[in-house]
Amino acid sequence: MFCLKALAKGKVQGVGYRYHTQLKALKLDLVGYAKNLDSGDVEVVAEGEEAKLLELLSHLHQASPYAAVQEVKTLKMLPIEQLSYSGFNTY
Structure with a gap:
């Protein structure tokens, strides 16, 4: 198992970016979150x-x-030993 942390920049807030990321992550059986940042970016953490x-x-x-x-x-x-999250959330 692995942990990915990524930062998406550009027009990524208010356009369904987190929702579509969540759908894809759930389809892939990944756990973690997509979160809007004050900077206008979206942080994605997935395991x-x-x-x-x-x-x-x-x-x-x-x-x-x-x-x-x-x-x-x-x-x-x-690489990680065990999953830290249960499900994939948006914030």
Whole structure:
């Protein structure tokens, strides 16, 4: 199991970005969250199988049809012993 932390920049708030990220994460059986930041960015933390996390990371570049993603920064991708979350939430 791995933990991914990423930051999406651009027009990613108020456009369904977190909702579409949540749908994709749940479809991939990942746990974690997508959270709006005061900076206008969206922070995504997800845990699960590495291949599924990489698929989610790819999805983050166009998560919502109404978003205009300028950049997705991978802040960390680390192996973990056990999952920290139950489900995938939005904040």
